[in-house]
Amino acid sequence: MAAENTSDSAKAEDDAGKRAAFTVEVKGPDKVREYLAQNLEIQRYSRIPDLGTTELSRLMVAAEANARELLATLGYFTPTLTLELNETPTSDKAPRAVVVTVEPGATTQVTSAQILFNGPIESDPGAAAQREAIRKGWSLPPGQPFTQQGWDNAKTAGLRNLTAKRYATASVVTSRADVDADRHEAQLGITYQSGPAYRFGPLKISESKRYNPDAMRRVARVPTGEDYDQQKLLDAQQRMASSGYFDSVFLTLDTAADDPQTAPVLAQVREAPLQKVVAGVGFTTDSGARLSLDHTHNQVPLLGWRAVSKLSIDNDTRSLGTELNSIPDDNGWRWVNSALVKRENAGTYDVDSGRLRSGRSKSEDHIDRSYYLQYDYAKNRGTDAPQSAAAVSGNWAWTARYFDNNATPSRGYGIALELGAGYTLIGERLPFTRTFVRGLGFIPLGDVTSSDGSQARNSRIQLRGDLGAVVAKDAAQIPSTLMFLTGGDTTVRGYGYQKIGSELTDGSIVAGRYLGVLSAEWQRPFVWKGKLTEWESAVFVDAGAVGNTPSELKTKVGVGVGARWRSPFGPVQADIAYGEATRKFRLHLRLGFTF
Incomplete structure (x- = not known):
């Protein structure tokens, strides 16, 4: 018992030692109360032991002057302040309380x-x-x-x-x-x-030993001779950083140059390794777990081009591909050659396919362009599907992105257009054309704000649509990889990945020649306890159809709700959708945004 009494006494003394010398309470309008409570300097002294009344009175005099300075920063120059010292011997927090009452007065x-x-x-x-x-x-x-x-x-x-x-x-x-x-x-x-007006001069790269300076000039595309523009400098920096040749890039204008009209652009760079291998794991609700292995060679012998090869394996797809890119010319165009072999589950069939592509591409601030020749081969593994098909085609592609943020957009629009024409190579050789259009846009509906009005983010309607058509004679054996399937996380939710297609008489699903997808989604920022969060709610309806003729298009509808999280790694999307045709619910998860 004696030991217990000693322990209780020690605990009581310890609790008493943790009590503050005084507390500070601010009374007044919300707009000034929280600001003063967080910034008054007198609070720094509340834990000083044995603080006497005289010392505390002196601190209160200084606190009044401090409060007036703080209120002046908010535009209140004639406030009325009352400071009181109250004894609170029964309080668990402190034996005394400093009460600051504020009437801020008129705003300046x-x-x-x-x-x-x-x-x-x-x-x-x-x-x-x-x-x-x-x-x-x-x-x-x-x-x-x-x-x-x-x-x-x-x-x-x-x-x-x-x-x-x-x-x-x-x-x-x-x-x-x-x-x-x-x-x-x-x-x-x-x-x-203002100081002098500057114009862009030549690009000067430091610490670059592997690459030709003129080649890197074409990668950066600094607008030499034009008026200095910070955004154009950042765009050039981004082009160098995203080229893959460097681990880090920092561009600055040399304002110490003798002639401001030809001010050099200084590039501090750290070269990426000549070769790099990256192993990855992932997961999607479309295809389940995924394993990948990427190999990058930044300067292929003899060619000097950059090669990126990738092996990817998931539940539905196994693919191996490589792409070789040249250094862009003075107009920004580069050669692109690629090869891909793949086995994937498409509709209700397994498809073995191959693709060879050679052409040129150009990426600008908002617009990407490319034109290329392509060879496609596909073999469907199924008794009722065409066994094999091959084609050669010439293609042109154009994509425009005008989003407020390419990673997490909430305003703007994007449009993509693909046009192709070619001949089939197996069976009767027949001509065909292929057209595909994709669009995404946001319609703002007004801002959602926090309770204090300090934060705001717009709610919006997101509209998305895909249209595709392959036009040819019925006898043309067109590779299924050039035709269309839909369904999944990014198209028609409520259905499995590529499970909406042209239906055969036995109920099997194959790729079709015509595609139509429409989606409308209401996205609204989520407010919790008066604070605007990084979460958003979503309500959506998707509809899609695939057929071998326009008359065969049978619309499949999916409706649902979801959540969006603006995570540090990119936008995370989680949706629960009900497929009207399957009468089943389906979970869809997705990380990141691409268009």
Whole structure:
């Protein structure tokens, strides 16, 4: 018993030692209460032991001045403050409480904002639009509440807009905010010094030992001779980074150059390994678990081209392919040659296929183009399906992406078009044409905001559609890999991957010559406890049909609900869909966004 009493006594003393010397409570409107509660300096002293009343009274005097400074940053220059010290001997938290009562008063409003420019930008007629854009884009115009954060942000944004084009070394010469506390007015003024106007000069690459500098110039495509534009510099940096030749790339404009009109672009790079092998595992609800092995050779002997080969195995597909890419020419076009062999489950049949392709492609900021010759071979393993087919064709492809974010889009649109014409090579040699169109677009429905209005993200309707047609005589034996199947995570949910096709008399599913898919999805950001989260809800309806003639198209519909998570690794999509034709529910999971 004596031991227990000793233990209880020690515990009581320990608990008493954990009590704060005082607590701080702020009373007032929500917009200032939380801000003061988080930033008042007096709270740093609450854990000091043996803090006497005299010391605490001195801290409270300093706390009033501190509170007025904090409120001034929010635009409240004439607040009414009351500080009280209350004894709370029965409280578990602290024996005393400092209570700060705030009446912030009227908000100070911006009454004028004068934005001036010094330097070459003053007399340059070509800079008039840039000056006007900075003035129109000023984020703290007359009529807006004045806050220190808003003032700092406005100055920074104006300077950022100035240095983004032509004037890379611009700076702030003077800035002032004259506040009349009695009248609750603020007059703002700022002067920017532009510095010289710059133009892009030659690209200079450091630490690159393997690649020809002229070849890397064609990869980067820096617009030499044009006015400096920060976005164009970032685009060139992205082209080099995504080329696969480098592990890291950083481009800067050499503003210390003698002639600003030919300022070199300096590239700091770290070359990627000459060869690289990457093993991967994955999972999709379409095809189950997946194993992959990728091999990259960045400079194939003799050719000097880049080769990427991939082996992939999942429940439905086994494929082995390689693609060789040349360095682009001065116009951005590159040669592309590829080969692929595959065995996959398509419809209710297994298909062995092969493909050879040779052509040229070009990728720009928003548009990708390619044209190529292609040989296709496919053999269906099934008694009622055509056993084998082969074809040669000429093709043209064009894709445009105008999304606000290519990884997690919420606005914009994308369009893809493929056109091809060729001849079949097995059986009677007959001509055919192939057309495929894909589209995706977002219609904003208004912003969803957090309860305090500090965050907002738009809800939207996502519209998606696919149309395809292979036109040829009925006798033409066209490889099934050139025809169409649909169904799965990215097409018609509620159905298995490629399980919607042309139905034979025995109920079997094969690829068809005509395709139509339409989808509408309502996406809405999710708010939890007043805070906007990285989650979104979705409600959708998908419809698709495949047939060998337009009259054979029988629409299959899927409806469902889902969740979207804007994860650090990319968008994660989870859907539960009901297939109207199968009368079954199906789970669909997907990571990432591609178009």
